[in-house]
Structure formats: C-alpha cells, structure tokens
Amino acid sequence: MSGVPFVVVIGPPGVGKSTVAAEVAARLGRRLVDTDALVEEREGRTISDLFVEEGEDYFRAAERRAVLDALREDGVVLALGGGAPMIPDVTAALEGHRVLFLDVGIADAAKRIGFDKSRPLLSVNPRQSWITTMEARRPTYESLADHRVDTAGRDVEAVVAEALTLL
Numbered sequence: 277m278s279g280v281p282f283v284v285v286i287g288p289p290g291v292g293k294s295t296v297a298a299e300v301a302a303r304l305g306r307r308l309v310d311t312d313a314l315v316e317e318r319e320g321r322t323i324s325d326l327f328v329e330e331g332e333d334y335f336r337a338a339e340r341r342a343v344l345d346a347l348r349e350d351g352v353v354l355a356l357g358g359g360a361p362m363i364p365d366v367t368a369a370l371e372g373h374r375v376l377f378l379d380v381g382i383a384d385a386a387k388r389i390g391f392d393k394s395r396p397l398l399s400v401n402p403r404q405s406w407i408t409t410m411e412a413r414r415p416t417y418e419s420l421a422d423h424r425v426d427t428a429g430r431d432v433e434a435v436v437a438e439a440l441t442l443l
C-alpha cells in the first residue's frame with residue numbers, strides 16, 4: 277500500500293527499538309514493520325550471514341531497498357536497523373516523516389545486548405565500537421528526530437508509556 281508510516285523508530289543497537297516499536301504497534305492496533313526482519317525475509321538469510329557471505333555494502337543496499345519500500349507502508353509502526361538512517365537516500369527520505377529517536381548510553385546498551393556477537397558491526401571490540409559508532413551517528417539521529425525518549429535505566433513499559441504520550 278502506498279502511504280506514510282505512523283511513526284519511524286530509530287536509534288542505536290541495544291536501545292530496544294524492535295521491542296518498543298512492537299509494543300507501541302500493539303497498543304495502537306497498528307502493524308509493525310521491522311526492516312532488519314524484512315531484509316532477512318527477502319534475502320532468506322540472517323543479517324550476520326549476509327555480512328559474512330556478502331559483506332556490508334551488499335547488506336546496506338538490501339537495507340536501503342527495504343527501508344525505502346517500508347516508508348511507503350501506510351499507518352505502520354516502522355523500526356529501522358541502527359545504521360539505516362545513515363544511508364544517504366534513507367536520511368533524505370526520512371525528512372518529513374514522524375521520527376522517534378530512542379536514546380541510550382553505553383552502560384544500558386551493553387546490559388541489554390550483552391555484545392553477544394549477533395551484531396556483525398559489534399563483533400570486534402564491541403564496547404569501543406558501539407561508543408565510536410554512536411558518536412558518529414548521534415548528530416543524524418538527533419537531526420531526524422521529532423521526539424527523543426531517553427531509555428537509560430527505564431524498562432520497556434516506561435519507555436512505551438512516554439512514547440505514547442508523544443505520538
């Protein structure tokens with residue numbers, strides 16, 4: 277369907293985008309689209325396997341297509357992979373959409389994702405990689421955001437409750 281998502285959820289790995297977006301979608305009776313899952317479905321492989329077997333550029337091209345397609349889905353709650361907003365066509369396409377930035381610091385991100393090697397970009401020196409990546413991405417996340425929710429030290433319920441007051 278051609279239309280506009282209800283909200284697009286962005287933020288770094290480990291912030292809980294998929295979990296929060298799923299809960300917001302459920303509470304509002306809206307459909308969830310998660311672009312990491314969409315890429316995996318279309319490619320028939322996990323993102324880790326795509327990075328290993330094809331490389332990051334291939335993954336980003338697939339991610340770009342998935343996000344641009346998903347941005348035409350009407351009324352959905354759309355969760356993007358952490359790096360998607362940095363893809364220039366995606367950055368441009370996000371302008372004009374309602375964007376919710378879920379923010380977090382390294383301490384909480386580390387607790388939540390445990391740096392378990394399932395995220396290819398964080399498989400080497402995960403703690404420092406997360407910090408360096410977040411520093412580089414933060415200006416883009418902030419400039420795209422209509423709403424920012426700080427998730428540090430808060431559970432999913434508290435984050436979802438605040439998000440729902442903003443949307």
Ligand code: S3P
Pocket residue numbers: 287288289290293312323356357358359360395396397
């Ligand atoms: C990535 C984040 C991942 C996934 C891929 C690349 C990134 O999504 O898209 O591993 O560049 O930060 P999450 O943010 O859901 O972990």
